[in-house]
Amino acid sequence: MSRKIVVDPIPRIEGHLRIEAKLGADNTIEDAFSTGTMWRGIELILKGRDPRDAWAFAERICGVCTTVHALASVRCVEDALGIEIPPNARIIRNLMNATQQTQDHLVHFYHLHALDWVDVVSALKADPKETSRIARTLSSWPKSSPGYFNDLQQRLVGFVESGQLGIFSNGYWGHSAYRLPPEVNLLAVAHYLEALSFQKEIVKIHTVFGGKNPHPNYLVGGMACAIDPDRDTAINIETLSRVKRIIDETIAFIEQVYIPDLIAIAGYYKDWLYGGGLGNYLCYGDFPEKSLDDPSSLLWPRGAILDKDLSTIHDVDPRDMNQVTEEVSHSWYSYANGDDKGLHPWEGETSPNYTGPKPPFEHLDHDEKYSWLKTPRWNNHPMEVGPLARVLLQYAKSDPMITDTVNMVLGKLDVGVEALYSTLGRTAARGIECLQTAQFMRHFYNQLIDNIRTGDYRTANTELWEPSDWPKDAKGFGYTEAPRGALGHWIHIREEKIEDYQIVVPSTWNASPRDAEGKVGAYESALRGTPMADPEKPLEILRTVHSFDPCLACASHVFDMNGDEITSVKIV
Amino acid sequence: MPRINVIGLGNVLFGDEGFGVEAVRRLEKQCAVRGDDILFVDGGTQGIYLLDYIESADALLVFDAIIPREYDRQVYVYRNDELPAFIYRKMSSHQMGLSELLSVARLHGRVPSELVLIGIPPDNLDMGSPLSERAEKLMPEALDAGCRQLRAWIDRQQEETAR
Numbered sequence: 001m002s003r004k005i006v007v008d009p010i011p012r013i014e015g016h017l018r019i020e021a022k023l024g025a026d027n028t029i030e031d032a033f034s035t036g037t038m039w040r041g042i043e044l045i046l047k048g049r050d051p052r053d054a055w056a057f058a059e060r061i062c063g064v065c066t067t068v069h070a071l072a073s074v075r076c077v078e079d080a081l082g083i084e085i086p087p088n089a090r091i092i093r094n095l096m097n098a099t100q101q102t103q104d105h106l107v108h109f110y111h112l113h114a115l116d117w118v119d120v121v122s123a124l125k126a127d128p129k130e131t132s133r134i135a136r137t138l139s140s141w142p143k144s145s146p147g148y149f150n151d152l153q154q155r156l157v158g159f160v161e162s163g164q165l166g167i168f169s170n171g172y173w174g175h176s177a178y179r180l181p182p183e184v185n186l187l188a189v190a191h192y193l194e195a196l197s198f199q200k201e202i203v204k205i206h207t208v209f210g211g212k213n214p215h216p217n218y219l220v221g222g223m224a225c226a227i228d229p230d231r232d233t234a235i236n237i238e239t240l241s242r243v244k245r246i247i248d249e250t251i252a253f254i255e256q257v258y259i260p261d262l263i264a265i266a267g268y269y270k271d272w273l274y275g276g277g278l279g280n281y282l283c284y285g286d287f288p289e290k291s292l293d294d295p296s297s298l299l300w301p302r303g304a305i306l307d308k309d310l311s312t313i314h315d316v317d318p319r320d321m322n323q324v325t326e327e328v329s330h331s332w333y334s335y336a337n338g339d340d341k342g343l344h345p346w347e348g349e350t351s352p353n354y355t356g357p358k359p360p361f362e363h364l365d366h367d368e369k370y371s372w373l374k375t376p377r378w379n380n381h382p383m384e385v386g387p388l389a390r391v392l393l394q395y396a397k398s399d400p401m402i403t404d405t406v407n408m409v410l411g412k413l414d415v416g417v418e419a420l421y422s423t424l425g426r427t428a429a430r431g432i433e434c435l436q437t438a439q440f441m442r443h444f445y446n447q448l449i450d451n452i453r454t455g456d457y458r459t460a461n462t463e464l465w466e467p468s469d470w471p472k473d474a475k476g477f478g479y480t481e482a483p484r485g486a487l488g489h490w491i492h493i494r495e496e497k498i499e500d501y502q503i504v505v506p507s508t509w510n511a512s513p514r515d516a517e518g519k520v521g522a523y524e525s526a527l528r529g530t531p532m533a534d535p536e537k538p539l540e541i542l543r544t545v546h547s548f549d550p551c552l553a554c555a556s557h558v559f560d561m562n563g564d565e566i567t568s569v570k571i572v
Numbered sequence: 573m574p575r576i577n578v579i580g581l582g583n584v585l586f587g588d589e590g591f592g593v594e595a596v597r598r599l600e601k602q603c604a605v606r607g608d609d610i611l612f613v614d615g616g617t618q619g620i621y622l623l624d625y626i627e628s629a630d631a632l633l634v635f636d637a638i639i640p641r642e643y644d645r646q647v648y649v650y651r652n653d654e655l656p657a658f659i660y661r662k663m664s665s666h667q668m669g670l671s672e673l674l675s676v677a678r679l680h681g682r683v684p685s686e687l688v689l690i691g692i693p694p695d696n697l698d699m700g701s702p703l704s705e706r707a708e709k710l711m712p713e714a715l716d717a718g719c720r721q722l723r724a725w726i727d728r729q730q731e732e733t734a735r
Contacts, residue, residue, distance in 0.1 A: 045585060045700040060585045060616065107620055159679055196676055200624035214618040 005535050006362075009037065010545050017511060017552050019541055020364065021527055027535055032520075032527035033366045034511045036373040036552050037359070039332070043350045046501040051077045051493050052220045052465075054501065058489070059215060061503075064551050067100050067206065068482040069489075069503075070218040075292060076489040077220045080476025084291070086458040089222035091448045092209050094287050096216065097480065098440035102250060103202040104483035105387070105434035106258060108549045110195035113427060116543040117265050118180060118188040121173035124160065126186035128153055135187055139260040143194065152190050172537045179268045188265065191257050202250050205441075208239050222460030227452060240449065247445055251438045254431075262431040263412050266424055270413050275423030275544035277526030279308040280381050281389035282509065284318060284488065286481035287440060299440065300481050303393050304378060308421060310396040316378070318488055319477055321346070326374040326504065329516035330366075332356060333374060340516035342377055345490035345502035346475055371513040373552075375521070376504050384522040385485025385509045386548060391429040392420065401439070405432045423526065426547040467496035482506055484549045510548045523548065576607065576725055577629035577684075578718070579615040579622065581636040581670070587701040588694030592635035594703060595690070595714055599635075603719035607726050620673070627677050631686035631725045633718060634670065638691035645706055647714045650689045688721055690714050 008018035016037040021029045042061045046054055055073035059066040071093060078085065085093075128149035135144035160168075180188070203213055209225050210216020217224040228234035285295055285302030295302045304314040318324050325342025328335055334353040335343060343349060355369050364370045377383070394402040395417075409428055410417065419425055464470065470493070478489040485506030492500040512521030520528075523545055530540050580596030583589045593614050600612040611629075615622050626632060640648050655674075670689075677683045692714060696704040703711070 041699055042585070057585065060583055064619070066616065066618070111620060155679060155681075159675075193676075193679060196620065196623060197680060199620075200627075203621065212614070214616055214621050215614055 003535070005532075005538060005541075007538050007541055008035075010542065010550070017545070017550055018364075019523070019527070019545060020366075021538075021541060023532065023535060026531065027533075028529060028531045029527050029541075032524045033364070033370060034373075034513060034521055034523040035364060035371045036508075036511060038552070039352055039354075039372050041350065041352070042503060043348075043501050046498050049498050050467075050496070051080070051491065051498055054491070054498060055218045055220070058503070059218075062551060064104070065100075065482050065484070065487075066215055067096060067210075067218075068480050068487055070216070071097060072478040072480045072482075072487050072489040072503075074218045074220050074478070075480070076476040076478025076491045077493075078476070079292070079478055080474040080491050080493050081220075081464050081470055082474075083221050083461060083464050085222045086456070086461055087451050088227060088448065088456060088459045089461075090288060090291075091444050091451060092223045092225070092459065095441060095444040095448065096206055096209055097286065098437045098444060099202060099205045101437040101481075101483050102254070102434055102441060103199050105430050105437070106195055106202070106254070107199050108483070109258065109262070109427070109431060109434075110192045112549070113543075113546045114188055114192060114261075114265070115168075115171055116539060116546055117178070117269060118192075119173055119175070119178040119185050120156075120168045120171060120189055121160070122178065122180070122182045123186040123189045124153065124157055124182075126153065126182035128186065131183040131186045131190075134183055134264075138264055139256045141256040141260075143190070149186055149190060152193070153186060156189065172539045175534065175537055175539050177533045177539045180265065184264060184268070188261060191261055194257065195253075198249075198253050201246055205243055205246055208235065208243055219460055221462055221465060222458075225459055227457045227459060229452065240445075244445060247438070247441045250441065251435075254435050254438050258431055259409070259435060262428060263409060266413055266428060269424055270415055270419065272424060273419055273422040274530040274540070275426070275526045275547060276421035278382055278384050278522050279306075279421065280378075280383045281305040281392050282316065282378050282383035282385050282486055283389050283393050284316065284479040284481060284486040286479070292479070300390055301393055301397055301399075303397075304381075304383065305389070305392055305396060306381060310392065313393065313396055314379075318479060320344075323379055324376065324488065324504065325380075326376045326508075327515055328369075328374055330369050330513040331371050331374045332369050342375075342380070345488065345504055346492065346500075348490070348500070348502035350502070366514070371511075373508050373511055373513060374504075375512050375515045376509050377515060377519075380517075382512060382515065382519050382521050382525070383509055384548075385506045386426070387430040387433045387483075387485075388420065388426040389485065390481060391433055402432065402436060405435055423544045423547040430549070470496060484551055485509060505551075507548075507551050511550060511552065523550075574609065574630035574725075574729055575628060576610045576631045576633070576722065577613060577625050578610065578633045578722070579613045579625055579635070581615045581617070581634060583617050585699060587696040587698050588637050588692070588704050588707045589697050591637040591692055591694065591703060591707055591711075595635040595711065595718070598711070599715050599718050602715060603722060605719060605722040605726055607729075609729075610722065610726075619669070620676075623673055623676060626673050626684065627680060627682040629684040632684040632688070633721055634687075634689045635714065635718065636670070636689065636691045637694040638689070640691075640693060643693055645693065645695075645710070647710050647717060648689075648691050648693075649717055650691075652687050655687055655689055686725065690717055690721075 003023045010017045018035040020033040022031045024030045055070040058073040059070040129146045131149040132146040206213040206216045226234040285298035287299035290297035321344040327342040328339045332354045490502045510522040580592035582592040695706040
């Protein structure tokens with residue numbers, strides 16, 4: 001007998017995502033459907049505006065990834081207008097981007113994803129002495145005394161007894177799919193709290209270079225900050241030494257806390273290798289050492305992998321009108337010339353056409369349109385984007401920086417490369433990548449110091465600031481690898497105004513519905529074949545969906561004023 | 573010196589959703605109360621990324637669009653213990669609201685000792701629209717309440733310093 005399970009919305013993510021899974025007789029997922037349940041329409045807000053202002057609107061699309069949208073936006077305007085930014089601006093953007101990646105991955109792992117593997121309530125039963133012993137075998141991190149863990153456990157007891165679980169409410173505590181002993185759970189909860197405290201420090205780098213946080217300033221043509229080693233009001237020796245200290249502390253935290261935790265937790269789950277999914281991976285690349293126009297200068301490479309074949313790396317050109325396309329056969333939009341034909345973002349259309357039932361609804365017809373997300377494809381293939389895609393691409397290219405860390409983690413877990421094609425592999429890739437981006441922070445910091453030493457203080461190129469100097473008609477493409485994957489902004493500027501703007505965000509790739517040919521998206525694929533211990537408590541679905549770090553806010557926006565919303569799990 | 577943080581929450585792309593952010597922008601310009609220890613923050617919908625601004629404050633003033641229990645078109649002011657019941661709203665990163673932020677701060681042992689929320693019920697949440705007429709009408713009263721609160725905190729600081 002086939003049963004159906006609906007999780008709506010998936011908790012602990014931004015925005016609204018509904019997952020419907022069909023279960024076989026043994027409670028294994030036979031098929032899954034991913035639905036974005038809120039409309040997105042940022043493209044329409046941007047029409048007619050001054051392209052120089054677009055970043056300030058784009059960064060508000062999302063409550064999580066402000067700076068990546070700002071970055072992709074200034075890059076697409078600069079690309080359209082042919083503006084070259086000075087070296088300091090390139091370096092500072094790279095440094096801020098690496099900072100964002102690092103902080104975001106850390107927050108994702110501890111705050112959003114760890115609780116899919118870690119049972120908070122079990123930590124109350126732990127022996128703090130044993131937790132201390134385990135902590136000291138894993139790492140030289142100083143906060144590891146029995147007293148430290150005992151104190152934390154007492155605070156946790158008080159917290160739970162107060163009845164206000166707050167951040168820990170709605171968990172599936174006690175679920176049989178949790179495997180960590182209480183002592184490791186306590187260790188992970190301790191680091192959960194340390195990570196939440198520590199992440200506040202990392203992002204202070206954005207305040208230094210972006211003037212403020214959480215919405216740092218960007219500028220078409222460069223960065224808005226002034227550099228002068230001798231002036232108090234500019235970025236000077238003192239501010240730079242503060243940045244250096246933050247970078248050193250960040251690398252230490254990731255090396256001594258995040259990576260050891262990842263290995264310790266994964267060790268208990270290493271036979272839970274579900275959730276691999278498509279096996280197709282796409283990267284636009286990022287962190288230019290020279291120019292964005294020169295993919296060979298990108299520290300994170302560009303390319304695609306199909307069907308897990310690491311021996312062939314396919315070239316990717318997001319400007320090619322046939323490569324990156326979006327169709328809407330199963331999405332609540334309509335295209336003037338047919339919903340099944342994929343359109344390149346430069347010819348993209350945003351015309352909502354809701355044909356689903358009136359919400360709240362129980363049933364969606366998956367043969368028809370069933371999501372507010374469009375259906376992006378690369379050369380007609382559904383693709384996974386994000387940390388796993390980036391790590392695999394670098395691994396395929398034998399980049400020593402990533403290969404060493406990958407081999408170290410795989411070696412400690414005593415598993416092969418094929419283990420990466422899983423939910424756990426995606427989670428491990430994020431941690432591995434986080435160490436790399438923290439090292440990028442140091443790399444770009446050193447580059448910045450070297451460049452300032454040459455006497456170059458320039459941070460912006462304002463030669464083409466005035467619209468009267470622009471071409472009458474121009475198209476541009478701006479890209480970045482956001483923490484959750486490849487992000488592209490495509491702009492069409494006409495008569496000094498935005499004529500069209502299209503954004504294809506990472507979560508649209510990963511959470512994509514089926515296409516006209518019936519090919520499923522990354523979440524849908526990854527969920528197939530996963531056994532559920534208890535369909536009433538779909539922890540396994542959360543695990544796999546969270547491993548992608550979904551962020552549906554930019555894929556679709558929501559203003560959810562009524563907080564007593566509880567995820568409903570329905571078994572039909 | 574005790575530190576005062578003023579945070580505006582919400583998304584300016586969606587009409588009255590952006591009330592909190594807009595209120596803090598205007599308060600910073602208009603309110604004559606000044607002190608080195610007042611920090612005005614455009615918090616947007618940044619959820620967990622605002623933790624530092626919560627934990628670093630001795631006194632925290634928050635502006636936000638809210639859904640009160642009884643929905644009247646008026647300015648609502650909630651203090652300290654009155655707050656948790658009124659801050660349902662999820663922001664993000666991912667789906668973390670002020671109440672969760674405060675619970676994290678509590679676990680860290682760093683809750684501001686003074687907490688005030690000033691809010692109005694939203695009228696129009698359409699994408700791309702400015703603040704509604706009704707929100708604009710309530711704005712002066714909200715700013716006035718905020719400014720008076722800041723003055724009270726500053727005065728008390730000065731008294732304590734003088735003592």
